[in-house]
Amino acid sequence: KSTRNPELTLSIQLVPFGAKQKLLIARDISRVEQLETVRRDFVANVSHELRTPLTVVGGFLETLLDHADLSAEQRRHYLETMLDQTRRMQRLVDDLLTLSRLESAANPLQEAPVDVPGLIKRLLAEAQSLSRGRHQVRAEVTTDAWLMGSESELESAFGNLISNAVRYTPTGGEVVLRWETAAEGVCFSVRDSGIGIEPQHIPRLTERFYRVDRSRSRETGGTGLGLSIVKHVLTRHQGRLEIQSEVGKGSTFSACFPASRVIARKNLPAAVTP
Numbered sequence: 001k002s003t004r005n006p007e008l009t010l011s012i013q014l015v016p017f018g019a020k021q022k023l024l025i026a027r028d029i030s031r032v033e034q035l036e037t038v039r040r041d042f043v044a045n046v047s048h049e050l051r052t053p054l055t056v057v058g059g060f061l062e063t064l065l066d067h068a069d070l071s072a073e074q075r076r077h078y079l080e081t082m083l084d085q086t087r088r089m090q091r092l093v094d095d096l097l098t099l100s101r102l103e104s105a106a107n108p109l110q111e112a113p114v115d116v117p118g119l120i121k122r123l124l125a126e127a128q129s130l131s132r133g134r135h136q137v138r139a140e141v142t143t144d145a146w147l148m149g150s151e152s153e154l155e156s157a158f159g160n161l162i163s164n165a166v167r168y169t170p171t172g173g174e175v176v177l178r179w180e181t182a183a184e185g186v187c188f189s190v191r192d193s194g195i196g197i198e199p200q201h202i203p204r205l206t207e208r209f210y211r212v213d214r215s216r217s218r219e220t221g222g223t224g225l226g227l228s229i230v231k232h233v234l235t236r237h238q239g240r241l242e243i244q245s246e247v248g249k250g251s252t253f254s255a256c257f258p259a260s261r262v263i264a265r266k267n268l269p270a271a272v273t274p
C-alpha cells in the first residue's frame with residue numbers, strides 16, 4: 001500500500017531474469033482491491049440481512065417443539081411471526097436475483113414499445129391497494145407517449161418508487177404519480193408528502209443496502225435494494241434518477257428518459273396501436 005496515496009495498492013514481484021539478473025514487476029491492483037472490498041461488504045450485508053430472520057424462525061421453531069402446552073393463541077402468534085420473517089427472506093432473495101440479472105452482461109435489454117400510460121393505470125391500482133386507504137393516491141398523466149424498453153424492468157423500477165412513497169408517508173398523506181414531457185424527453189415521477197430525506201443521504205440512496213433509518217425500512221418490509229434496482233433499470237434505458245426532498249415535507253423521485261427512447265403515439269406500429 002502506498003503511504004502517500006492510500007487509494008493506491010501495488011503488487012510487487014521479483015522474478016529471476018536471465019542468469020544473474022532479477023526483474024522487478026510492479027502492478028497497480030487498486031481497482032482489484034476496491035472490487036474485492038465491495039464484494040466482501042456485499043456478502044457481509046446479505047449474510048447479516050438473512051441471519052436476523054433465520055434466528056427468529058429457528059428460535060420460534062425450537063419453542064414450538066419444546067413446549068407442547070402452548071395455547072392456540074401463542075402458537076398462532078409464533079407461526080405468524082415466522083411467516084412474516086420467511087416473506088422477508090423471500091423478498092430479499094427476489095431482489096438479489098433481480099439485481100444480479102440487471103447487472104449481468106449476458107442479459108441484454110429486451111426492448112419493445114411499452115405503453116407507459118397503461119402501465120401507470122395498473123400501478124395506480126396497486127398503489128391504492130398497498131396504501132390500504134391510508135393515503136390519497138392519484139395519477140396525472142399529461143402525455144400519451146410510449147417508451148422503448150423492457151416493460152417488466154420499468155414496472156419493477158416504477159413499482160419500487162411507488163412502494164417507497166407509500167411506505168415513507170404517514171397516514172393522511174398524499175402520493176402522486178406523474179407521466180409528463182420534460183426538456184430532455186419524458187419523466188415518470190412519484191411525489192409524496194412523507195417524512196423526507198436529509199440532503200447528505202441523497203447521493204448514497206442508490207447504494208445497495210443503504211438506508212436512512214434501518215428500523216423504519218425493516219418495519220415496512222424494505223430490503224434496502226429497491227433504489228439500486230431502480231438505478232440499474234434506468235441506466236439500462238439511458239435514463240437518470242432525480243431526487244428532490246425536504247425533511248418533514250416530502251420527496252419527489254423522477255425517472256427521466258431521453259427523447260431517443262420516446263415513441264410518439266402516431267409513430268407506433270399498427271400492431272401495437274391501442
Ligand code: ADP
Nearest residue numbers: 164165168211212213217222223224225226227
Ligand atoms: P428500502 O427497502 O430500505 O426502502 P430503498 O433502496 O428502496 O430501500 O431505499 C433506500 C432508502 O432511501 C430507504 O431506506 C429510505 O431511508 C430512503 N427512501 C427511499 N424512498 C423514500 C421516500 N419516498 N421518502 C423518504 N425516504 C425514502
